[in-house]
Amino acid sequence: MVRVEFLGPIQKEPLELDITNLSQLAVILQKDSELAQWLQNSAVAVNDTLVASLNHVLKNGDKVSLLPPVCGG
Amino acid sequence: MVRVEFLGPIQKEPLELDITNLSQLAVILQKDSELAQWLQNSAVAVNDTLVASLNHVLKNGDKVSLLPPVCGG
Amino acid sequence: MLYLYEGALNVPAILKDWYEQESGSNYGAYIPFVGTVRSEDGIDGLSFDIYEPILKSWFRAWQERAKEKGAIIKMAHSRGDVMLHESSYIAAVFSPKRGVALELIDLFVEDFKASAPIWKYDLKEGKRVYALERSTAIQGSGILGVQK
Protein backbone atom coordinates (compact mmCIF):
# COMPACT_ATOMS: atom_id res chain seq x y z
CA MET A 1 0.00 0.00 0.00
CA VAL A 2 1.03 3.60 -0.67
CA ARG A 3 0.04 6.39 1.70
CA VAL A 4 -1.02 9.71 0.13
CA GLU A 5 -0.98 12.83 2.30
CA PHE A 6 -2.41 16.27 1.56
CA LEU A 7 -0.42 19.09 3.13
CA GLY A 8 -1.20 22.62 4.30
CA PRO A 9 -4.53 24.00 3.17
CA ILE A 10 -5.77 20.89 1.32
CA GLN A 11 -8.50 19.73 3.67
CA LYS A 12 -8.45 16.04 2.94
CA GLU A 13 -7.66 12.94 5.02
CA PRO A 14 -4.77 10.69 3.93
CA LEU A 15 -5.50 7.82 1.53
CA GLU A 16 -4.06 4.30 1.47
CA LEU A 17 -3.90 3.11 -2.14
CA ASP A 18 -2.73 -0.01 -3.94
CA ILE A 19 -0.77 1.63 -6.80
CA THR A 20 2.67 1.23 -8.38
CA ASN A 21 3.34 4.59 -9.99
CA LEU A 22 2.26 8.23 -9.96
CA SER A 23 0.29 7.97 -13.20
CA GLN A 24 -2.12 5.64 -11.45
CA LEU A 25 -2.40 8.12 -8.60
CA ALA A 26 -3.18 10.94 -11.06
CA VAL A 27 -6.04 8.91 -12.59
CA ILE A 28 -7.52 8.23 -9.15
CA LEU A 29 -7.21 11.77 -7.80
CA GLN A 30 -8.57 13.36 -10.97
CA LYS A 31 -11.91 11.68 -10.21
CA ASP A 32 -12.22 13.80 -7.06
CA SER A 33 -13.62 17.15 -8.19
CA GLU A 34 -12.66 18.87 -4.93
CA LEU A 35 -9.03 18.17 -5.72
CA ALA A 36 -9.08 19.60 -9.24
CA GLN A 37 -7.56 22.98 -8.37
CA TRP A 38 -4.93 21.41 -6.08
CA LEU A 39 -3.73 18.92 -8.67
CA GLN A 40 -2.96 21.83 -11.01
CA ASN A 41 -0.87 23.80 -8.53
CA SER A 42 0.62 21.26 -6.13
CA ALA A 43 4.06 19.73 -6.12
CA VAL A 44 4.54 16.04 -5.41
CA ALA A 45 7.03 14.42 -3.04
CA VAL A 46 7.74 10.71 -2.64
CA ASN A 47 9.20 9.85 0.74
CA ASP A 48 9.82 13.57 1.31
CA THR A 49 11.78 14.12 -1.89
CA LEU A 50 10.19 16.24 -4.61
CA VAL A 51 9.65 14.42 -7.90
CA ALA A 52 9.11 15.91 -11.34
CA SER A 53 7.84 12.96 -13.38
CA LEU A 54 4.74 10.76 -13.34
CA ASN A 55 6.92 7.79 -14.29
CA HIS A 56 8.17 7.58 -10.74
CA VAL A 57 7.77 3.99 -9.53
CA LEU A 58 6.05 3.44 -6.16
CA LYS A 59 6.62 0.51 -3.86
CA ASN A 60 4.84 -0.83 -0.83
CA GLY A 61 5.20 1.52 2.15
CA ASP A 62 6.01 4.64 0.10
CA LYS A 63 4.57 7.98 1.17
CA VAL A 64 3.35 10.47 -1.44
CA SER A 65 2.74 14.08 -0.36
CA LEU A 66 0.94 16.87 -2.21
CA LEU A 67 2.37 20.34 -1.53
CA PRO A 68 0.13 23.24 -2.57
CA PRO A 69 1.56 26.74 -3.27
CA VAL A 70 3.77 27.99 -0.43
CA CYS A 71 4.26 31.33 1.27
CA GLY A 72 6.65 31.33 4.20
CA GLY A 73 7.97 34.37 5.98
CA MET B 1 41.70 83.83 6.20
CA VAL B 2 40.84 80.29 5.15
CA ARG B 3 41.41 77.35 7.49
CA VAL B 4 42.77 74.14 5.96
CA GLU B 5 42.35 70.89 7.90
CA PHE B 6 43.92 67.50 7.25
CA LEU B 7 41.72 64.60 8.27
CA GLY B 8 42.28 61.00 9.34
CA PRO B 9 45.77 59.65 8.76
CA ILE B 10 47.30 62.89 7.34
CA GLN B 11 49.55 63.91 10.22
CA LYS B 12 49.60 67.64 9.72
CA GLU B 13 48.44 70.59 11.78
CA PRO B 14 45.77 72.91 10.32
CA LEU B 15 46.89 75.90 8.25
CA GLU B 16 45.47 79.44 8.13
CA LEU B 17 45.96 80.84 4.62
CA ASP B 18 45.10 84.04 2.80
CA ILE B 19 43.70 82.56 -0.42
CA THR B 20 40.60 83.07 -2.58
CA ASN B 21 40.28 79.80 -4.47
CA LEU B 22 41.34 76.16 -4.46
CA SER B 23 43.87 76.62 -7.27
CA GLN B 24 45.90 78.84 -4.97
CA LEU B 25 45.68 76.20 -2.28
CA ALA B 26 46.91 73.53 -4.71
CA VAL B 27 49.98 75.62 -5.57
CA ILE B 28 50.83 76.12 -1.89
CA LEU B 29 50.29 72.51 -0.82
CA GLN B 30 52.22 71.09 -3.79
CA LYS B 31 55.35 72.73 -2.34
CA ASP B 32 55.10 70.41 0.71
CA SER B 33 56.70 67.13 -0.36
CA GLU B 34 55.19 65.24 2.58
CA LEU B 35 51.74 66.01 1.20
CA ALA B 36 52.43 64.77 -2.33
CA GLN B 37 50.82 61.34 -1.96
CA TRP B 38 47.83 62.80 -0.09
CA LEU B 39 47.07 65.42 -2.73
CA GLN B 40 46.76 62.65 -5.32
CA ASN B 41 44.27 60.55 -3.39
CA SER B 42 42.37 62.97 -1.13
CA ALA B 43 38.97 64.49 -1.68
CA VAL B 44 38.34 68.14 -0.85
CA ALA B 45 35.46 69.64 1.11
CA VAL B 46 34.66 73.32 1.59
CA ASN B 47 32.61 73.97 4.71
CA ASP B 48 31.92 70.23 4.94
CA THR B 49 30.58 69.89 1.41
CA LEU B 50 32.65 67.91 -1.10
CA VAL B 51 33.76 69.93 -4.13
CA ALA B 52 34.91 68.60 -7.48
CA SER B 53 36.51 71.68 -9.09
CA LEU B 54 39.54 73.86 -8.37
CA ASN B 55 37.55 76.88 -9.53
CA HIS B 56 35.67 76.88 -6.26
CA VAL B 57 35.81 80.41 -4.78
CA LEU B 58 36.88 80.75 -1.14
CA LYS B 59 35.88 83.55 1.18
CA ASN B 60 37.07 84.72 4.57
CA GLY B 61 36.20 82.17 7.28
CA ASP B 62 35.79 79.20 4.95
CA LYS B 63 37.06 75.81 6.06
CA VAL B 64 38.76 73.47 3.58
CA SER B 65 39.18 69.79 4.54
CA LEU B 66 41.31 67.12 2.90
CA LEU B 67 39.82 63.62 3.11
CA PRO B 68 42.23 60.76 2.32
CA PRO B 69 40.96 57.31 1.18
CA VAL B 70 38.30 55.92 3.49
CA CYS B 71 37.53 52.49 4.89
CA GLY B 72 34.65 52.34 7.34
CA GLY B 73 33.03 49.23 8.69
CA MET C 1 20.59 25.64 12.70
CA LEU C 2 16.92 25.62 11.78
CA TYR C 3 14.69 26.67 14.67
CA LEU C 4 10.89 26.31 14.69
CA TYR C 5 8.77 27.99 17.35
CA GLU C 6 5.11 27.97 18.34
CA GLY C 7 3.78 31.51 17.80
CA ALA C 8 5.74 34.75 17.43
CA LEU C 9 9.55 34.85 17.51
CA ASN C 10 11.47 36.57 20.30
CA VAL C 11 13.57 38.54 17.81
CA PRO C 12 16.04 40.27 20.19
CA ALA C 13 16.80 36.97 21.96
CA ILE C 14 17.34 35.06 18.72
CA LEU C 15 19.53 37.76 17.14
CA LYS C 16 21.60 37.84 20.35
CA ASP C 17 21.91 34.05 20.61
CA TRP C 18 23.06 33.71 17.02
CA TYR C 19 25.55 36.57 17.33
CA GLU C 20 27.02 35.00 20.46
CA GLN C 21 27.08 31.49 18.98
CA GLU C 22 29.40 32.75 16.22
CA SER C 23 31.34 35.35 18.20
CA GLY C 24 34.52 33.29 18.02
CA SER C 25 34.08 31.97 14.46
CA ASN C 26 35.93 34.81 12.73
CA TYR C 27 33.06 35.79 10.45
CA GLY C 28 33.31 39.43 9.37
CA ALA C 29 29.67 39.83 8.31
CA TYR C 30 26.39 38.88 10.01
CA ILE C 31 23.23 39.75 8.09
CA PRO C 32 19.88 38.78 9.58
CA PHE C 33 16.62 39.28 7.71
CA VAL C 34 13.63 39.73 10.03
CA GLY C 35 10.09 39.37 8.68
CA THR C 36 7.31 41.04 10.65
CA VAL C 37 3.52 40.81 10.20
CA ARG C 38 2.23 44.01 8.60
CA SER C 39 -1.20 45.49 9.08
CA GLU C 40 -2.89 45.27 5.68
CA ASP C 41 -6.24 44.19 4.24
CA GLY C 42 -7.77 44.25 7.71
CA ILE C 43 -6.00 41.13 8.97
CA ASP C 44 -5.50 40.48 12.70
CA GLY C 45 -2.44 38.35 12.06
CA LEU C 46 -1.08 35.42 10.09
CA SER C 47 -0.92 31.73 10.78
CA PHE C 48 1.52 29.15 9.43
CA ASP C 49 1.63 25.41 8.72
CA ILE C 50 5.05 23.85 8.20
CA TYR C 51 5.94 20.49 6.70
CA GLU C 52 9.11 19.80 8.59
CA PRO C 53 10.72 16.85 6.73
CA ILE C 54 10.99 18.69 3.41
CA LEU C 55 11.81 22.00 5.10
CA LYS C 56 14.76 20.30 6.78
CA SER C 57 16.12 18.76 3.59
CA TRP C 58 15.65 22.05 1.71
CA PHE C 59 17.51 23.87 4.48
CA ARG C 60 20.28 21.24 4.54
CA ALA C 61 20.88 21.79 0.81
CA TRP C 62 21.25 25.53 1.47
CA GLN C 63 23.73 24.88 4.27
CA GLU C 64 25.86 22.96 1.77
CA ARG C 65 25.59 25.77 -0.75
CA ALA C 66 26.62 28.30 1.91
CA LYS C 67 29.48 26.11 3.10
CA GLU C 68 31.01 26.15 -0.39
CA LYS C 69 31.31 29.91 0.01
CA GLY C 70 32.68 29.68 3.56
CA ALA C 71 29.39 30.90 5.01
CA ILE C 72 26.66 29.55 7.27
CA ILE C 73 22.90 30.15 7.37
CA LYS C 74 20.58 30.13 10.36
CA MET C 75 16.82 30.30 10.17
CA ALA C 76 13.92 30.61 12.61
CA HIS C 77 10.21 30.39 11.74
CA SER C 78 6.91 30.38 13.57
CA ARG C 79 4.19 27.74 13.46
CA GLY C 80 0.62 28.70 14.27
CA ASP C 81 -0.57 32.22 14.92
CA VAL C 82 1.53 35.41 14.77
CA MET C 83 -0.28 38.66 15.37
CA LEU C 84 0.20 42.15 13.85
CA HIS C 85 3.67 43.66 14.36
CA GLU C 86 5.01 40.39 15.70
CA SER C 87 7.70 38.54 13.74
CA SER C 88 7.42 35.10 12.16
CA TYR C 89 10.69 34.70 10.27
CA ILE C 90 14.41 35.30 10.69
CA ALA C 91 17.08 34.16 8.27
CA ALA C 92 20.72 35.06 8.82
CA VAL C 93 23.97 34.62 6.96
CA PHE C 94 27.40 34.68 8.56
CA SER C 95 30.39 34.88 6.23
CA PRO C 96 34.00 36.05 6.26
CA LYS C 97 33.27 38.89 3.82
CA ARG C 98 30.31 41.15 3.23
CA GLY C 99 29.93 40.48 -0.51
CA VAL C 100 29.13 36.80 -0.04
CA ALA C 101 26.81 37.53 2.88
CA LEU C 102 24.79 40.13 0.97
CA GLU C 103 24.51 37.88 -2.07
CA LEU C 104 23.54 34.80 -0.04
CA ILE C 105 20.88 36.45 2.11
CA ASP C 106 19.20 37.70 -1.06
CA LEU C 107 19.29 34.33 -2.86
CA PHE C 108 18.29 32.43 0.27
CA VAL C 109 15.27 34.58 1.07
CA GLU C 110 14.08 34.50 -2.56
CA ASP C 111 14.31 30.71 -2.70
CA PHE C 112 12.73 30.43 0.75
CA LYS C 113 9.68 32.31 -0.54
CA ALA C 114 9.46 30.11 -3.64
CA SER C 115 10.29 26.70 -2.22
CA ALA C 116 10.08 26.29 1.56
CA PRO C 117 7.08 24.07 2.46
CA ILE C 118 5.29 26.60 4.63
CA TRP C 119 1.68 27.69 4.16
CA LYS C 120 0.35 31.08 5.18
CA TYR C 121 -3.16 31.94 6.33
CA ASP C 122 -4.70 35.32 7.05
CA LEU C 123 -6.40 35.63 10.44
CA LYS C 124 -9.48 37.68 9.72
CA GLU C 125 -12.78 37.92 11.61
CA GLY C 126 -11.99 34.78 13.57
CA LYS C 127 -11.23 32.75 10.44
CA ARG C 128 -8.03 31.21 9.08
CA VAL C 129 -8.01 31.91 5.31
CA TYR C 130 -5.33 30.36 3.06
CA ALA C 131 -3.39 33.15 1.31
CA LEU C 132 -3.55 31.52 -2.11
CA GLU C 133 -3.08 34.70 -4.13
CA ARG C 134 0.20 35.50 -2.32
CA SER C 135 1.51 31.95 -2.54
CA THR C 136 3.87 30.44 -5.09
CA ALA C 137 3.54 27.00 -6.68
CA ILE C 138 6.73 25.00 -6.03
CA GLN C 139 8.78 24.37 -9.17
CA GLY C 140 7.49 21.25 -10.92
CA SER C 141 3.95 21.58 -9.57
CA GLY C 142 0.94 20.30 -11.47
CA ILE C 143 2.12 16.89 -12.71
CA LEU C 144 -0.85 15.11 -11.12
CA GLY C 145 -3.27 17.44 -12.90
CA VAL C 146 -2.17 16.52 -16.44
CA GLN C 147 -5.04 14.77 -18.28
CA LYS C 148 -4.10 11.63 -20.20
Next chain:
Amino acid sequence: MLYLYEGALNVPAILKDWYEQESGSNYGAYIPFVGTVRSEDGIDGLSFDIYEPILKSWFRAWQERAKEKGAIIKMAHSRGDVMLHESSYIAAVFSPKRGVALELIDLFVEDFKASAPIWKYDLKEGKRVYALERSTAIQGSGILGVQK
Protein backbone atom coordinates in the same frame (compact mmCIF):
# COMPACT_ATOMS: atom_id res chain seq x y z
CA MET D 1 19.38 57.59 13.50
CA LEU D 2 23.17 57.66 13.26
CA TYR D 3 24.84 56.43 16.43
CA LEU D 4 28.57 56.77 17.16
CA TYR D 5 30.18 54.92 20.07
CA GLU D 6 33.60 54.86 21.69
CA GLY D 7 35.04 51.37 21.19
CA ALA D 8 33.18 48.16 20.30
CA LEU D 9 29.43 48.07 19.69
CA ASN D 10 27.04 46.22 21.98
CA VAL D 11 25.44 44.40 19.05
CA PRO D 12 22.60 42.54 20.85
CA ALA D 13 21.51 45.73 22.63
CA ILE D 14 21.56 47.84 19.46
CA LEU D 15 19.69 45.26 17.37
CA LYS D 16 17.09 45.00 20.14
CA ASP D 17 16.71 48.77 20.56
CA TRP D 18 16.23 49.31 16.84
CA TYR D 19 13.74 46.44 16.55
CA GLU D 20 11.72 47.85 19.45
CA GLN D 21 11.92 51.43 18.17
CA GLU D 22 10.13 50.36 14.97
CA SER D 23 7.88 47.66 16.42
CA GLY D 24 4.77 49.75 15.79
CA SER D 25 5.84 51.25 12.45
CA ASN D 26 4.35 48.52 10.26
CA TYR D 27 7.60 47.65 8.48
CA GLY D 28 7.56 44.10 7.18
CA ALA D 29 11.32 43.73 6.77
CA TYR D 30 14.24 44.57 9.07
CA ILE D 31 17.70 43.78 7.71
CA PRO D 32 20.72 44.66 9.82
CA PHE D 33 24.27 44.25 8.55
CA VAL D 34 26.80 43.66 11.34
CA GLY D 35 30.52 44.08 10.66
CA THR D 36 32.92 42.28 13.00
CA VAL D 37 36.72 42.52 13.25
CA ARG D 38 38.28 39.40 11.73
CA SER D 39 41.58 37.89 12.74
CA GLU D 40 43.85 38.29 9.71
CA ASP D 41 47.40 39.45 8.97
CA GLY D 42 48.28 39.16 12.64
CA ILE D 43 46.30 42.22 13.74
CA ASP D 44 45.14 42.67 17.34
CA GLY D 45 42.23 44.84 16.29
CA LEU D 46 41.23 47.89 14.28
CA SER D 47 40.92 51.54 15.12
CA PHE D 48 38.75 54.20 13.53
CA ASP D 49 38.74 57.96 13.01
CA ILE D 50 35.46 59.58 11.99
CA TYR D 51 34.83 63.01 10.52
CA GLU D 52 31.37 63.60 11.85
CA PRO D 53 30.10 66.65 9.91
CA ILE D 54 30.45 65.01 6.50
CA LEU D 55 29.35 61.60 7.81
CA LYS D 56 26.16 63.24 9.04
CA SER D 57 25.37 64.95 5.75
CA TRP D 58 26.19 61.79 3.80
CA PHE D 59 23.87 59.82 6.08
CA ARG D 60 21.13 62.45 5.79
CA ALA D 61 21.21 62.12 1.99
CA TRP D 62 20.77 58.36 2.36
CA GLN D 63 17.81 58.84 4.70
CA GLU D 64 16.16 60.92 1.97
CA ARG D 65 16.88 58.27 -0.62
CA ALA D 66 15.41 55.58 1.66
CA LYS D 67 12.36 57.72 2.44
CA GLU D 68 11.49 57.89 -1.26
CA LYS D 69 11.13 54.10 -1.13
CA GLY D 70 9.15 54.14 2.12
CA ALA D 71 12.14 52.83 4.07
CA ILE D 72 14.43 54.04 6.85
CA ILE D 73 18.09 53.41 7.60
CA LYS D 74 19.85 53.25 10.96
CA MET D 75 23.58 53.08 11.44
CA ALA D 76 25.99 52.61 14.33
CA HIS D 77 29.79 52.87 14.14
CA SER D 78 32.72 52.75 16.54
CA ARG D 79 35.39 55.38 17.08
CA GLY D 80 38.77 54.37 18.45
CA ASP D 81 39.85 50.79 19.10
CA VAL D 82 37.82 47.65 18.40
CA MET D 83 39.52 44.34 19.13
CA LEU D 84 39.33 40.96 17.36
CA HIS D 85 35.84 39.44 17.15
CA GLU D 86 34.26 42.64 18.41
CA SER D 87 31.95 44.59 16.10
CA SER D 88 32.49 48.12 14.80
CA TYR D 89 29.62 48.66 12.38
CA ILE D 90 25.88 48.04 12.10
CA ALA D 91 23.69 49.34 9.29
CA ALA D 92 20.01 48.42 9.14
CA VAL D 93 17.15 48.98 6.75
CA PHE D 94 13.47 48.85 7.70
CA SER D 95 10.96 48.79 4.87
CA PRO D 96 7.42 47.63 4.18
CA LYS D 97 8.57 44.94 1.75
CA ARG D 98 11.62 42.69 1.59
CA GLY D 99 12.65 43.58 -1.98
CA VAL D 100 13.33 47.22 -1.18
CA ALA D 101 15.11 46.32 2.06
CA LEU D 102 17.44 43.83 0.41
CA GLU D 103 18.25 46.24 -2.39
CA LEU D 104 18.83 49.20 -0.05
CA ILE D 105 21.07 47.41 2.45
CA ASP D 106 23.29 46.33 -0.43
CA LEU D 107 23.51 49.80 -2.03
CA PHE D 108 23.91 51.52 1.33
CA VAL D 109 26.76 49.31 2.54
CA GLU D 110 28.57 49.61 -0.81
CA ASP D 111 28.36 53.40 -0.77
CA PHE D 112 29.30 53.46 2.91
CA LYS D 113 32.52 51.64 2.08
CA ALA D 114 33.29 54.03 -0.80
CA SER D 115 32.20 57.35 0.65
CA ALA D 116 31.72 57.54 4.42
CA PRO D 117 34.49 59.69 5.96
CA ILE D 118 35.88 57.03 8.29
CA TRP D 119 39.52 55.96 8.41
CA LYS D 120 40.67 52.52 9.44
CA TYR D 121 43.93 51.57 11.15
CA ASP D 122 45.34 48.14 11.96
CA LEU D 123 46.39 47.64 15.56
CA LYS D 124 49.58 45.61 15.31
CA GLU D 125 52.47 45.25 17.73
CA GLY D 126 51.31 48.27 19.71
CA LYS D 127 51.12 50.49 16.60
CA ARG D 128 48.22 52.12 14.77
CA VAL D 129 48.88 51.64 11.04
CA TYR D 130 46.65 53.33 8.43
CA ALA D 131 45.05 50.65 6.22
CA LEU D 132 45.83 52.47 2.97
CA GLU D 133 45.76 49.40 0.72
CA ARG D 134 42.19 48.51 1.85
CA SER D 135 40.94 52.09 1.61
CA THR D 136 39.05 53.76 -1.24
CA ALA D 137 39.63 57.29 -2.54
CA ILE D 138 36.38 59.24 -2.35
CA GLN D 139 34.91 60.06 -5.77
CA GLY D 140 36.47 63.27 -7.09
CA SER D 141 39.70 62.85 -5.14
CA GLY D 142 43.00 64.23 -6.39
CA ILE D 143 42.04 67.70 -7.63
CA LEU D 144 44.66 69.38 -5.42
CA GLY D 145 47.39 67.16 -6.88
CA VAL D 146 46.93 68.26 -10.49
CA GLN D 147 50.05 70.12 -11.68
CA LYS D 148 49.44 73.36 -13.57
